[in-house]
Amino acid sequence: MDxxxxxxxxxxxLFVERGLHATPTSAISKEAGVSAGILFHYFKTKDDLIDExxxxxxxxxxxxxxxxxxxxNADLGKLRLIWSNSWNWGLDNxxxxxFLLQLDNTSCSVRVKSHPEIIEKYELFNSLIQQYINKxxxxxxxxxxxxxxxxxxxxxxxxxxxxxxxxxNDQVFIEQAWEMYYNYLKx
Amino acid sequence: MDxxxxxxxxxxxLFVERGLHATPTSAISKEAGVSAGILFHYFKTKDDLIDExxxxxxxxxxxxxxxxxxxxNADLGKLRLIWSNSWNWGLDNxxxxxFLLQLDNTSCSVRVKSHPEIIEKYELFNSLIQQYINKxxxxxxxxxxxxxxxxxxxxxxxxxxxxxxxxxNDQVFIEQAWEMYYNYLKx
DNA sequence: TTTTAAATTGACTAATCAGTCAACAAATGT
DNA sequence: ACATTTGTTGACTGATTAGTCAATTTAAAA
Numbered sequence: 001m002d003x004x005x006x007x008x009x010x011x012x013x014l015f016v017e018r019g020l021h022a023t024p025t026s027a028i029s030k031e032a033g034v035s036a037g038i039l040f041h042y043f044k045t046k047d048d049l050i051d052e053x054x055x056x057x058x059x060x061x062x063x064x065x066x067x068x069x070x071x072x073n074a075d076l077g078k079l080r081l082i083w084s085n086s087w088n089w090g091l092d093n094x095x096x097x098x099f100l101l102q103l104d105n106t107s108c109s110v111r112v113k114s115h116p117e118i119i120e121k122y123e124l125f126n127s128l129i130q131q132y133i134n135k136x137x138x139x140x141x142x143x144x145x146x147x148x149x150x151x152x153x154x155x156x157x158x159x160x161x162x163x164x165x166x167x168x169n170d171q172v173f174i175e176q177a178w179e180m181y182y183n184y185l186k187x
Numbered sequence: 188m189d190x191x192x193x194x195x196x197x198x199x200x201l202f203v204e205r206g207l208h209a210t211p212t213s214a215i216s217k218e219a220g221v222s223a224g225i226l227f228h229y230f231k232t233k234d235d236l237i238d239e240x241x242x243x244x245x246x247x248x249x250x251x252x253x254x255x256x257x258x259x260n261a262d263l264g265k266l267r268l269i270w271s272n273s274w275n276w277g278l279d280n281x282x283x284x285x286f287l288l289q290l291d292n293t294s295c296s297v298r299v300k301s302h303p304e305i306i307e308k309y310e311l312f313n314s315l316i317q318q319y320i321n322k323x324x325x326x327x328x329x330x331x332x333x334x335x336x337x338x339x340x341x342x343x344x345x346x347x348x349x350x351x352x353x354x355x356n357d358q359v360f361i362e363q364a365w366e367m368y369y370n371y372l373k374x
Numbered sequence: 375t376t377t378t379a380a381a382t383t384g385a386c387t388a389a390t391c392a393g394t395c396a397a398c399a400a401a402t403g404t
Numbered sequence: 405a406c407a408t409t410t411g412t413t414g415a416c417t418g419a420t421t422a423g424t425c426a427a428t429t430t431a432a433a434a
Contacts, residue, residue, distance in 0.1 A: 003381085003382085017294060018294075019207065019293055019294070020206065021206060021208025021209050024420075024421060024422080025421080025422060026422090036383085036384065037382070037384065037385095037423090037424080037425085038383075039423095040422085040423060041380095041381070041382075045422080046422065046423090098294070102293055105289050105291075106289055107203060107204060107206075139363070139366075139367060141363055141364075141367070142351075142360075144350070144351070145344075145364070148343045148344075148346060149340055149343045149344060149347070149367075152343025152346075153340060153371075156336045156338070157336060157339075159335060159339075160332050160335045160336070163331075164331070167329075173329075176326070176328055177332070179326075180326060180328070180336075180371050181371075183370045183371055183373070184367050184368075184371035185367075186370070211391060211392080212391080212392060213390090213391075213392090221412080221413090222412060222413045223393095223413085223414065224394080224395085224413060224414065224415095225412055225413075226393095227392085227393060227394080228410095228411070228412075232392080232393080233391095233392065233393090
């Protein structure tokens with residue numbers, strides 16, 4: 001079993017449950033079932049672990065939301081797939097999602113919020129939005145505003161569905177949520 | 188000068204800059220210019236200080252967003268005032284807003300996320316949304332979903348305007364943002 | 375097999391933390 | 405004036421923390 005991976009998993013769980021600084025490295029290694037010292041073999045410092053965890057999860061998320069996008073032709077269908085990919089990942093990866101939320105709303109401790117690979121996906125997504133604006137499928141607003149509020153909407157939807165999980169299979173609800181979402185974006 | 192207030196202000200600043208657990212009580216009292224011991228005279232524990240700070244700021248916010256609501260008759264005007272009150276408060280109270288964000292996205296350390304006075308305002312706001320739904324000014328969806336996503340949208344708008352402050356005085360931008368916001372909500 | 379390198383352990387340390395407390399100061403009441 | 409409460413201090417403590425390191429095991433290479 002890969003102890004590095006065990007440590008990252010344990011860290012995710014404890015960081016979400018107790019918070020970053022309330023989680024001693026000793027608790028992480030204990031939860032992972034490994035010795036205290038090995039953590040510093042794989043990660044130079046605790047902050048390094050946090051950074052690497054953040055980047056790896058963010059990469060997983062940004063990769064996931066573009067999943068199967070090529071299998072759909074219709075522009076609106078693609079937009080909807082990104083939308084559903086996003087909140088589905090959030091619900092299927094509760095701990096990871098909460099960890100991202102926690103770090104994104106913290107100024108401390110994360111030096112690497114702009115890892116090159118993340119920036120790259122970000123730019124890609126940005127240009128995608130621009131294309132939609134050019135096609136007049138999305139309102140002509142600053143793409144940064146569009147992107148930020150798009151994910152703000154998705155984030156609150158995930159938070160809501162975490163609280164009311166039964167709604168996830170409510171087709172009427174999902175359809176209405178999508179309707180509202182696209183009403184927000186459309187030109 | 189009220190030392191209790193000095194402590195709360197210093198705590199807000201340091202919590203936002205460094206994070207909750209990375210801020211020792213000694214740093215708070217130092218920043219406030221008071222002795223280390225006095226913190227525990229006004230607050231039983233560090234967690235108590237955090238809780239009281241959270242509740243007081245949340246109360247300030249919930250009170251502010253309903254400001255001047257009685258001075259407007261039109262339903263849509265009221266909705267828009269709540270909208271602008273919200274993001275204006277967020278921009279005018281940067282540290283406090285970021286502190287709320289940080290705590291709302293943390294599972295740890297806050298036992299009092301449901302203070303009676305906050306719940307009360309929350310219920311009030313909930314019934315307001317229900318009224319708007321009944322008047323068919325807002326789409327007929329679960330009020331919790333509406334409320335959550337409304338503030339998700341406002342939060343991301345504040346985050347955006349913090350990054351691009353010049354847009355705050357851009358009338359065209361604000362008008363378009365409102366348009367999108369109401370397109371999202373309307374029946 | 376032998377040698378070398380990498381992984382793993384857990385006891386250890388220096389630093390830091392939340393919270394205490396005895397002493398003193400300021401304000402308040404009588 | 406005196407007594408009593410309340411506010412304030414900062415040195416102190418027991419507990420906890422991130423990170424180290426010498427020793428041991430495991431794996432790989434020769």
